[in-house]
Amino acid sequence: MLSTRLALPLTLAAGLSAAPALAQEEPAFSTQSGGGALAFTLRGGVSVSPEYFGSDSYAPGPDVGFRFNNLRLRNGREFGNPDPWADxxxxxxxxxxxxxxERDASDFSDLQGLDDVDQALELGVGVGYTARNFEAFAxxxxGFGGHEAWVGAAGxxxxxxxxxxxRLSLGPRLxxxxxxxxxxxxxxxxxxxxxxxxxxPSGGLVSAGVEFGARYQINDDWGVEGAVSWETFTGDAENSPIVERGDADQWKMRIGVTRTFRLRF
Incomplete structure (x- = not known):
């Protein structure tokens, strides 16, 4: 289902640290060539997730993502990694x-009598640490639109x-x-x-779970990326009559094609 009822949790890594490349070198984006340059990666594909928070039914929808790779200024200063495939x-x-x-109550018998909730966009920032064999973020x-509250995520x-x-990754999410x-x-x-x-309900820890992700490099520009995650609601969210009518365990799956773009200026 390609309606806006689908929640698409997207954590967009836009690493701005000027850390060294892991191993590979991108000749077309070498710091030895003059001028400024920008590299970023876009993802497009499909996903499957619950139709609303606490739902026991699932629907397909779009999957989109953005990842900042590298910015090189004309003065030689550089942010990120010139190799888009390296951490x-x-x-x-x-x-x-x-x-x-959005959550349209009239579409679900379990939500009969509830008010509709408009679509929402959450915007924010985070900090992360990456090593060769692990990474962490907070x-x-x-929120803007359907809710104007604060949320926090960590993994x-x-x-x-x-x-x-x-590249394979596996770890907990809160x-x-x-x-x-x-x-x-x-x-x-x-x-x-x-x-x-x-x-x-009161605020607090809403859910805890785990995510498995995979990324495969086809060539310098193209790749395939996907993830499977499971989470279960906790605390007051778990005790909600909405969740009790549905399911506290929520699964999400996504897969998409990635394309890296390199712009010079």
Whole structure:
């Protein structure tokens, strides 16, 4: 289903640290050539996820992503890694966003009586640390549209490289939300009560889970990237009558083709 009901959690790594390349060298983007340059990677594909938070039914939708690779200024200063397929090691700051589709209560019998929730876009920043065999991150975002609350996300991955083209990662994920966030997606106000009892959740840890990701380099410009994640709601989110009617365990899957672009200026 390509409707905006689908939530597409996207953590967009935009590593801005000037750490050394892992091993490969990109001749077309070598710092030895003059002028400024910018490199970034776009991802497009398909995903499958619950139709709303707590749903026990799933639907397909689009998968899109953006990753900053490298910026070289005319004065020679450089940010990121000239090789788009190598990890920038050390500490870095990145952008973070997540899109949450609208929830139309009339489309689901389990949500009868609830108000609709508009689509939302979460924008924020994060900090991360990358080593050859692991990486960790912590993000904070604010919602706009369907909710105007604060959320936080954190995770750590072990990294495996069976060969020089394949990168595998596996690790836990945590998501926190403020009270406004949990009220929006897990609460039932007195005016909405009827088929579902009134419920006023507090903020806190919303979910915990694990994600497995894979990335394969086809050539210098093209690749394939995918991930499978599982999370379970915790605390007041888990006890929501919306979740109790559906499922506290949520699965998400995505796969897409990546293309790296290099611009000179």
């Amino acid at each position: 920038s090691l050390g500490w870095g700051v990145h952008g973070s966003f997540r899109y949450i589709g 993000d904070v975002r604010r 750590i991955d072990g990294i495996m490289r069976p060969n020089d083209r394949l 998501l926190w939300g403020s009270e406004d966030y949990t009220e929006t997606y897990f609460g039932v106000s007195p005016s909405e009560a009827g088929p579902l009892p009134a419920y006023d």
